[in-house]
Amino acid sequence: MNEPLKVGRSIPRLDAEDKAAGREKYAADYYPEDFLVIGIKRSPYPHARVLQIDSSKAKRIPGVVAVLTHRDIAGSNQLGIIVKDQPVLARNVVRFIGDAVVLAVAENKEVLEEALAQIEVEYEPLTPLFCPQAALLENSVKVHADWQNGNILLAGKLETGNAKEALGDCAHKVRVELQLGCQEHACLETECGVAWIEDDGNMVITASTQSPFRDRLELSHALGIPPDRIRVIAPFLGGGFGRKDGVSVQAYLALAALNSNGRPVKIQLSREESIATGTKRHAAEICVELGCDTQGKLSALCCDVLMDTGAYASLGGEVLTLGMEHAGGPYRIPNVIIEGKAVYTNNVPAGAFRGFGVPQTTAGIEQAMDELAKVAGFDPLIFRLVNAVKQGERNSAGVIMTQSVGLTACLETVAACPEWKDRQNWINSAPPFTRRGVGLSAMHHAQGFGPVIPDNANAKIELDPEGCFIIYVGVADMGQGNATTYLQIAGDILGQGFDRLKMVLPDTQKALPSGSSSASRTTFTFGNAVIGAARLLSGRII
Structure with a gap:
């Protein structure tokens, strides 16, 4: 062109x-000459103390180049974007099923599988914690014994006006409670990459990653390598959606490259391993109390958000803050209180996923809007139009909308749509053994990480x-x-x-x-x- x-x-x-x-060429398509393959021995327990690791049998297998534990790591052995709480290889405690314990480097996949099978790890099982509500109890199991806030990764509150008093004065009000499970990204290209050491001693990593520059800093801290000695290359990704926002397999690649006798190394997680160990969308428990006056104008919102960040922080705190900021939806609500917590459990770690916490809280406010419209006797679309925030007004988080806001025009377009106008006839004309429904929801979404990360x-x-x-x-x-x-x-x-x-x-x-x-x-x-x-x-x- x-x-x-x-x-x-x-x-x-x-x-x-x-x-x-x-x-x-994606990262999965790179096969350096004379490369070695990497595999990980993972924990079968959700919570256990590591008593002993015996890799002697694995090391004697022909074709095994290296078997590595946390003792082979020169740096902090701690990964994390904001909170560095996840070990590259577990020291003395594993915190979810799939936690990495031992890294093996071998000539081919067959030798690698044999080596992993021969590594013996002795565990002392500990009481696991799976329930986010239980994580808040004073006598609950502590996922991270040295974390100063018990199992609470982050807690916050957003408040404008006097929501509890205003809710009591509302002509109509509803209470909606939701439990939302975690969600798998299912990227077409699983976590993968290759790495090698150059003649000048610098490390090169080609990986499927959303954050090459930040990866370099994480790896430097965890492995004790100066960041300017690490080069990260990010080809087109075969999907990410937040799953690859942060170090996934890059630390294994770097550690293996340091112990591969100068040969390149490669890893690609199987679909099963990716699903079992990769971060997920945060499971959440959300309670919304919403009230309006006789004219259908929203007056008060009380919202409580509890997110399960799993065994490690990842971006759990940042996901929570953005979710809370959007928990009142794209509406004018003068009296608001939104309280949120992200807690540790022994579930698989949760992290970034498309929407960054906003889909969860939007599900809460939008179900409440539907229920309140029903109770107050308003059409759900008209109810949203009445309360839609406009440019120059404050949204439910108290933020003045200085830029364009297209919700009113969007809802008016939907209102004029034949499919919306004729929805009841379409529902009523469903064939036998078929149910039809027509739903409506509105959502706003900010760009960036919110107030926590510049x-x-x-x-x-x-x-x-x-x-x-x-x-x-x-x-x-x-x-x-x-x-x-x-x-x-x-x-x-x-x-x-x-x-x-x-x-x-x-x-x-x-x-x-x-x-x-x-x-x-x-x-x-x-x-x-x-x-x-x-x-x-x-x-x-x-």
């Missing part, structure tokens, strides 16, 4: 043809000797098409088509730190950085 690109004009995705033809991005664009512009992308593309968007932005400002634009995917040696590909932030945050870099370069050229 030689025609200059324009923002707002639909264009084919840059990666579409190669992906459709099977030419695009956001930033840095873009780099070069003009090469052939007259082409090279855009160094700092955030990963996991299938959402953001890489094409960055070229489109740069092409618009620089007056170039695809034929004069080149792209370098995230590489910590070439691009600049720009945060992770998550939290609906990439187009806004990195896109604005691209705008700044393109305008700066354009000004220098002109």
Whole structure:
């Protein structure tokens, strides 16, 4: 495409043809020459003390290159984005079924499986904790004995007005309680990657990751390697959705590469292992009390949110805060109290997942809106229209909506839709043994990590000797098409088509730190950085 690109004009995705033809290389497609394979001996217990590890039999198997435990780690052995509480390899306690205990490196999969089977780990089972409500009890089992807040990872409160008093004065009110289970990401490409040590002693990791720059910092802290000696490359991902926001297999790759006698190493989790051990969407228990006046105007909201972050923190605190911020929905509610807690249990760890806590709390407020509309005698769409927040107004979290707010226009469009107007006839005309229903919900979603993590991005664009512009992308593309968007932005400002634009995917040696590909932030945050870099370069050229 030689025609200059324009923002707002639909264009084919840059990666579409190669992906459709099977030419695009994902991290799973890398097979370095003479590589070794990695496997993990995992805990069969949800909570246990590790008494002894005997790897002598495994080490004697021909083709086994290394068998590693926490004793082979020079750094802190602690992973975590905000709270560093997850060991690369367990020291003396395992906290969920699947916790990593021993790492094996071998010539091939057959030898690896034999080695893992021959590793003997002696455990003393401890009482497990599975219930988030039980985690709050004073005498509950402590998942992390040294954590200062018992089993509470994070607790918070958002309050405006006097919600409890206002709720008592409401003409109509409802109480809704929900229990939402955890959810699996099921990325097409499971967690995977390759790693090796260069001749200069620097480490190179090519992995399926949403956060290459942050991975480097996590690995440095956990393994005791200076961050500038670690290079992380992130090709196109075969799906992420939050599952790969943070270190998954990268620490195993790095540790194995340090002990592989100079040979490259590779890992790819099986579907079973990925499901059993990978982070999930947070299970949540939500209670919503919502009230309105006789005219249908919302007056008060009392909401309690309890999230199960599992055995380790991951991004549990940040998921909770964003969920709480959105728990009142895109509505004007003058009196609000939202209380939330994220707690440790011995369940599989929970972390980032598309929506970052907002889908859970939205389920609560939207069911309450439906029930309150029913009790107060309003059409559910009209009820939402009456209470929809508009530009310049404060939302339920007390935040002034300074930018465009499209909810009213969206609801009006739905109201005029024939499928909505004729929904009852469609429901009534269901064939035998079939039930039909028509639902309606509204949702708002902020970009970024909320108030807990500051956001930033840095873009780099070069003009090469052939007259082409090279855009160094700092955030990963996991299938959402953001890489094409960055070229489109740069092409618009620089007056170039695809034929004069080149792209370098995230590489910590070439691009600049720009945060992770998550939290609906990439187009806004990195896109604005691209705008700044393109305008700066354009000004220098002109």
